[in-house]
Amino acid sequence: MGIDQVxxxxxxxxxxxxxxxxxxxxxxxxxxxxxxxxxxxxxxxFWALPAVGFATIFMVYPLLRTVVISFRNSxxxxxxxxxxxxYFFTFPDTLTSLRNSLLWLVFYTFxxxxxxxxxxxxxxxxxYESLAKIAIFxxxxxxxxxxxxxxxFMFDYQxxxxxxxxxxxxLIGLFGRDPVAWLVNSTTNNAALIxxxxxxxxxxxxxxxxxxxxxxxxxxxxxxxxxxxxxFQIVRLVVTPLLWxxxxxxxxxxxxxxxxxxxxxxxxxxxxxxxxxxxxxxxxQLQHAHYGRAAAVGVVLFIAIVPLLIVNIxxxxxxxxxx
Amino acid sequence: xxxxxxxxxxxxxxxGSVAALNNLGYRLQRLPLHLVIIIFCAIxxxxxxxxxxxxxxxxxxxxxxGWWTTLFPPHGFTxxxxxxxxxxxxxxxxxxxxxLITIPSTVIQLTIATMGAYAFAWMKFxxxxxxxxxxxGLMVVPIQMxxxxxxxFFQLIHLNGTIMAVWLAHSGYGLPFEVFLLRNYLGGxxxxxxxxxxxxxxxxxxxxxxxxxxxxxxxxxxLTIFVFLGVWNDLLVALTYLxxxxxxxxxxxxxxxxxxxxxxxxxxxxAAVLQMALPLAVFIFLQRYFVxxxxxxxxxx
Numbered sequence: 001m002g003i004d005q006v007x008x009x010x011x012x013x014x015x016x017x018x019x020x021x022x023x024x025x026x027x028x029x030x031x032x033x034x035x036x037x038x039x040x041x042x043x044x045x046f047w048a049l050p051a052v053g054f055a056t057i058f059m060v061y062p063l064l065r066t067v068v069i070s071f072r073n074s075x076x077x078x079x080x081x082x083x084x085x086x087y088f089f090t091f092p093d094t095l096t097s098l099r100n101s102l103l104w105l106v107f108y109t110f111x112x113x114x115x116x117x118x119x120x121x122x123x124x125x126x127x128y129e130s131l132a133k134i135a136i137f138x139x140x141x142x143x144x145x146x147x148x149x150x151x152x153f154m155f156d157y158q159x160x161x162x163x164x165x166x167x168x169x170x171l172i173g174l175f176g177r178d179p180v181a182w183l184v185n186s187t188t189n190n191a192a193l194i195x196x197x198x199x200x201x202x203x204x205x206x207x208x209x210x211x212x213x214x215x216x217x218x219x220x221x222x223x224x225x226x227x228x229x230x231x232f233q234i235v236r237l238v239v240t241p242l243l244w245x246x247x248x249x250x251x252x253x254x255x256x257x258x259x260x261x262x263x264x265x266x267x268x269x270x271x272x273x274x275x276x277x278x279x280x281x282x283x284x285q286l287q288h289a290h291y292g293r294a295a296a297v298g299v300v301l302f303i304a305i306v307p308l309l310i311v312n313i314x315x316x317x318x319x320x321x322x323x
Numbered sequence: 324x325x326x327x328x329x330x331x332x333x334x335x336x337x338x339g340s341v342a343a344l345n346n347l348g349y350r351l352q353r354l355p356l357h358l359v360i361i362i363f364c365a366i367x368x369x370x371x372x373x374x375x376x377x378x379x380x381x382x383x384x385x386x387x388x389g390w391w392t393t394l395f396p397p398h399g400f401t402x403x404x405x406x407x408x409x410x411x412x413x414x415x416x417x418x419x420x421x422x423l424i425t426i427p428s429t430v431i432q433l434t435i436a437t438m439g440a441y442a443f444a445w446m447k448f449x450x451x452x453x454x455x456x457x458x459x460g461l462m463v464v465p466i467q468m469x470x471x472x473x474x475x476f477f478q479l480i481h482l483n484g485t486i487m488a489v490w491l492a493h494s495g496y497g498l499p500f501e502v503f504l505l506r507n508y509l510g511g512x513x514x515x516x517x518x519x520x521x522x523x524x525x526x527x528x529x530x531x532x533x534x535x536x537x538x539x540x541x542x543x544x545x546l547t548i549f550v551f552l553g554v555w556n557d558l559l560v561a562l563t564y565l566x567x568x569x570x571x572x573x574x575x576x577x578x579x580x581x582x583x584x585x586x587x588x589x590x591x592x593x594a595a596v597l598q599m600a601l602p603l604a605v606f607i608f609l610q611r612y613f614v615x616x617x618x619x620x621x622x623x624x
Contacts, residue, residue: 050439
């Protein structure tokens, strides 16, 4: 990382906005000289071109190309039909990653949203709400890499009889239990990793759910109280149904995140001890230059996301109708 | 003092103590609520604090006793881990590299996104709805689906392993979400302003630069924080396109050290603290914008 890279970066930071400015001004000068009908035809495409071009080069084209690669061999020289997919659905290691991704999908999504909802509702009832929110939200801006190191210490393991350096093992030691190698033991390691994921996500869910909780009118809640509903009934029968649209939005986001999970697993265990997920599996295939196999894993991941993609588009279309 | 007055006094005293008892009862009733909240807050804040405390201890202390033992004297605080991390080959350059990746990536994608969003908000053209639905769809496409072809593309044009590759990749990946968000914001601006500017003879360049951009600054500001931190914290994109290149950012170096060190990884606490210092500072000082960026991004859309 030398001085030339600093210079390139400065040029980019100043140059790219200037270049776009030039593009707009020069382009508009040219367009304004054209006839009205040509103008109104060409101008929108001229304005949308940089964004649409970037999206096409880095997302649309690669997406289609990945589908093609998934039917080809590692050297990309010949068609091999469904062999890459057959590998994915029969090889024990990849099946483990598929199972783990399902675990992430179910438990990460459920607990992130559920805890986010519970905490938002609880904090709504106390005076130190904003302070407590900062504590819960703190892991959100932290990178998954840093969070992984934070939790490597929480899960740290020393042999029984020696002082425990991991907070969790020290805690269970207080109750006379033997320390657990959380990240190695295959009955606990996936749960441990998923918990780290939940820990980083709850603040996000809480903030969004809390925002729409504040929008519920207090008259509705008062009316329920006057009708004799207790607090649990109010939460279950009044608040949760009113929050449901928000919960589904947050839920879809969490579902998508759960399938894309990579950083935490990569840093904490690197997929060892049967903790691989689809995304880490794909990355290791990529590193071994098994492009066909890696692409097949990517396509499986994408197919899993397609229903959520459709949900998002539907929701967008509904919002558009209301505009 | 009349008998009547005495009774009222007594009654009010009784009423007062009943109220006090009620109040106490109410507080006792709410005790579990506070307890649950405190436990949640502890689980969400103690791990970070523990790791931060550990980063100021010697590696041998970290390996033989928990961070909480340091709370009592002798504390034995030291900057040894920070010295060790910063003297490792590649660490200091990677911090600079993170900066040089993050700032241009953010600037490039936001300028392009603002311009594209303007077209989608204020222009009519055939195929616009289809284009925009594709953009909404791209927002959730996992970047894993793009890694191989983009990697091959960078190899083809000899950009693989350079910071320019990550600028371009981040910009491509970030655009759909940013265009979507900014188009909604721009589309919500009052139509009359644009129309009267048009009547005054202002072309699209003037309307965009003099009206649309200045009025969109609040949205762009929130988005900048969001994008900046996203790129700063990114691991996968940089890992794929930079790998072991000298231009790799801090997150990649940390993750590679974690996997390669095996046993003696404890001093990496210092690296983690350094890496998260910037996001935490941004969060603390710009909390309002940060939270607003998150809520506007996912709830309203």
